Amino acid sequence: MAFDQYNRNINYLRVSLTDACNLRCRYCMPEQMTFRPGTQLLQDEELLLLLGVFASLGFEKIRFTGGEPTLRPNLVDLVRAVTALPGIREVGLTTNGILLDQLARPLHDAGLRRVNVSIDTLDPKRFRQMTRWGNLRDVEAGLAAAEQAGLKIKLNCVPVRGYNTNGTGDIPALAGLTLDRDWQVRFIEMMPLGGITEFQEHHRVTEPELRREIEEALGPLTAVHEGRLDGEARVYRLPAARGTIGFISPVSSPFCAACNRLRLTADGVLRLCLLRENEIDLRQALRTGADHQQLATLIARAVHDKPWGHGLAQHQLATNRVMSEIGG
Ligand code: SAM
Numbered sequence: 001m002a003f004d005q006y007n008r009n010i011n012y013l014r015v016s017l018t019d020a021c022n023l024r025c026r027y028c029m030p031e032q033m034t035f036r037p038g039t040q041l042l043q044d045e046e047l048l049l050l051l052g053v054f055a056s057l058g059f060e061k062i063r064f065t066g067g068e069p070t071l072r073p074n075l076v077d078l079v080r081a082v083t084a085l086p087g088i089r090e091v092g093l094t095t096n097g098i099l100l101d102q103l104a105r106p107l108h109d110a111g112l113r114r115v116n117v118s119i120d121t122l123d124p125k126r127f128r129q130m131t132r133w134g135n136l137r138d139v140e141a142g143l144a145a146a147e148q149a150g151l152k153i154k155l156n157c158v159p160v161r162g163y164n165t166n167g168t169g170d171i172p173a174l175a176g177l178t179l180d181r182d183w184q185v186r187f188i189e190m191m192p193l194g195g196i197t198e199f200q201e202h203h204r205v206t207e208p209e210l211r212r213e214i215e216e217a218l219g220p221l222t223a224v225h226e227g228r229l230d231g232e233a234r235v236y237r238l239p240a241a242r243g244t245i246g247f248i249s250p251v252s253s254p255f256c257a258a259c260n261r262l263r264l265t266a267d268g269v270l271r272l273c274l275l276r277e278n279e280i281d282l283r284q285a286l287r288t289g290a291d292h293q294q295l296a297t298l299i300a301r302a303v304h305d306k307p308w309g310h311g312l313a314q315h316q317l318a319t320n321r322v323m324s325e326i327g328g
Contacts, residue, residue, distance in 0.1 A: 001058040012261040016327035017072035024132040055087035063092040065327035070099040083111030100142025108149040159205040172217035178243030186246035194322030256309025275310035
């Protein structure tokens with residue numbers, strides 16, 4: 001098992017498979033975003049070699065993200081290979097769902113069991129406005145396919161003031177999906193990262209505001225797990241609902257003490273904290289001949305050095321990458 005200097009067991013790796021995306025969500029990246037050439041990204045065999053090293057160090061949970069991970073060629077083969085790595089107990093996927101219609105079944109057959117789909121509104125016009133490019137119908141088809149394939153579903157929504165809050169009804173509509181579905185709908189507080197921090201700071205919505213809006217429309221929320229964190233989320237249930245509602249509030253209620261994760265970017269850099277710039281270049285180590293033992297030593301040292309937490313309260317912002325280059 002891998003422990004950091006604060007005795008946290010670090011066993012969860014989020015892996016970005018590409019920095020490219022087929023949407024341009026306003027709070028995630030600038031519209032004119034450019035992406036890295038393929039040669040700068042970890043190739044399949046490099047990625048699998050690295051993930052084998054992580055697994056040997058006690059990492060047991062992997063989540064593929066991006067950019068948009070479904071744009072990665074061979075995603076299904078990668079899922080199959082990673083699911084089979086000794087020590088890996090769970091492989092998940094975070095996606096915008098646009099391409100899930102075709103991929104849900106093959107991904108399930110390859111061993112994927114969980115999918116988190118990002119969706120910020122159920123209104124087609126506002127969906128396009130927030131994603132700049134997206135068609136809501138594609139995501140709906142993706143969700144239907146995921147459900148049919150038997151994938152466990154969570155939805156991620158980022159509330160953005162003036163877009164999907166303030167009387168649009170989007171937040172209660174998304175929360176209401178949990179009434180007759182066994183899904184978890186999570187509301188993620190907008191984090192400041194990269195060149196759009198001003199937008200992110202000005203359009204953030206607080207958890208109490210969201211809870212009020214949901215409760216006014218749908219009734220009281222009751223805490224699940226006696227209010228303890230479930231992963232990074234505080235979880236509630238609406239009256240008689242099948243599913244649950246989670247609030248992930250890294251800015252106003254940081255959960256750094258419970259953080260158990262590192263992030264591997266698509267260009268092979270190990271990011272020690274989402275909201276800090278500390279990074280270790282594993283691609284360079286790999287391409288200059290580091291063997292399994294040397295990589296394991298490098299990663300174990302990085303785990304040890306993981307910062308205690310982000311510095312947002314001290315106005316320390318990480319601006320060297322936008323969210324889509326890290327993966328959330
Ligand atoms: N393309 C995939 C998707 O849409 O889920 C995976 C990558 S995306 C960066 C992962 C998650 O990060 C999405 O749920 C997205 O809404 C969220 N996200 C992006 N920018 C964010 C920000 N500034 N603060 C909080 N969440 C953000």
